[in-house]
Amino acid sequence: MKIGAVYFFTDDGPDPVEFGKAAEGYGFESLFFPEHTHFPLSRKTPYPSAYGGGELPSFYLHTHDQFIIMSMIASQTTTLKxxxxxxxxxxxxxxAKAKQYATLDYLTGGRVIAGVGFGWNVDEAEAHGVNWKKRFSIVRDKVGVMRALWNEEEASFDGPEASLAPSWSWPKPKQAGGPPIYLGGAGPTTMRHAAQWADAWYVVPPPDDPTLERVIPQFWSICDEVGRDRDSIKIAVASAPPDPAILEKYIEQGVDRAALWIDPADNPDQGMRNLEDVAKILPHFTG
Structure with a gap:
């Protein structure tokens, strides 16, 4: 199982480039970057209990643009996905998003993973004009547009929620087929969408099932139900607890990649210490 990390980069935390270089140096295989564009003050949507519930953590309000920091870190690393x-x-x-992914993948020699998700903050999505009830099919069809642009010389796509007239677009991604699509989230609806069209299910461990021993069998059953070859899709874990015993359970169940949760910090030194502390478990898995 490949071991990566996930971190909320903010304007009061560690320098993203220094953090990324350190992560690569410690031996993390990948680094994942969350996204939130803004949070309307209306706060109609409660912070999900699956993420801890209660008051919204302040780091959500200070998160950098993910593609800008990905590009900066990419320029100073060589192997980190x-x-x-x-x-x-x-x-x-x-x-536009297909162009960003393709360009970064091309320039990094194929080091990009395209994690996408449906989101949880209704206020944020509606500010962007998203019809919340259609978000599942919207994401599915927008992924279809991106894949067409990545793979077809004369790209086109026709979906009920997103379409593309015949078009040219370069560069093409370095990875054959384009960056793998990781569909993030949990629950049966996300599982079904992942089984139908994603390259990997990027599951957030439910609070009552941190080892995923309940939900992984459910996911494979859904794959069988929709006719998806199990060998054609992977399971990755988002914000995995840095607990060796839990990670061993993931390995036993065939998880392909775990992105370990690094606690965000409101000062640079603490953020780097948090990374260093979690990195101490890497030798247990990488030898």
């Missing part, structure tokens, strides 16, 4: 973890794709134009 870079993942959007996740891109809230319903809130974006898929043609």
């Amino acid at each position: 870079l993942g959007t973890g996740v891109c809230l794709l319903a809130q974006h134009d898929p043609i």
Whole structure:
């Protein structure tokens, strides 16, 4: 199982480039970058209990743009894979986003993972004009647009929620087929969408099932139900607890990648110490 990390980069935390270089130096295989564009003061949407519930953590309000920091870190690293973890794709134009992914993948020699998700903050999505009830099909069709642009010389796509007239677009991604699509989230609806069209299910461990021993069998059953070959899709874990015993359970169940949660910090030194502390478990898995 490949071991990566996920970190909320903010304007009061560690320097993203120094953090990324350190992560690569410690031996993390990948680094994932969350996204939130803004938070309307209305705060109609409560902070999900799956993420801890209660008051919204302040780091959500200070998060950097994921593609800018991915590009900066990419320029100063050589092997570290870079993942959007996740891109809230319903809130974006898929043609522009496809260009960003393709360019970064091309320039990094194929180091990009395209994590996408449906989101949880209704206020944020609606400010971008998203019809919340259609967010699942919107993301599905926008992924279809991106894949067409990545793979077709004369790209086109026709979906009910997003479409593309025949178009040219270069550069093409370095990875054959484009960056792998990781669909983030948990729950049966996300599982079904992942089984139908994603390259990997990027699951956030439910609070009552941190080892995923309950939900992974459910996911494989859904794959079988929709006719998806189990060998054609992977399971990755988002914000995995840096607990060796839990990570061993993931390995036993065939998880391909775990992105370990690094606690965000409101000062640079603490953020780097948090990274160093979690990195201490890496030798247990990498030898």
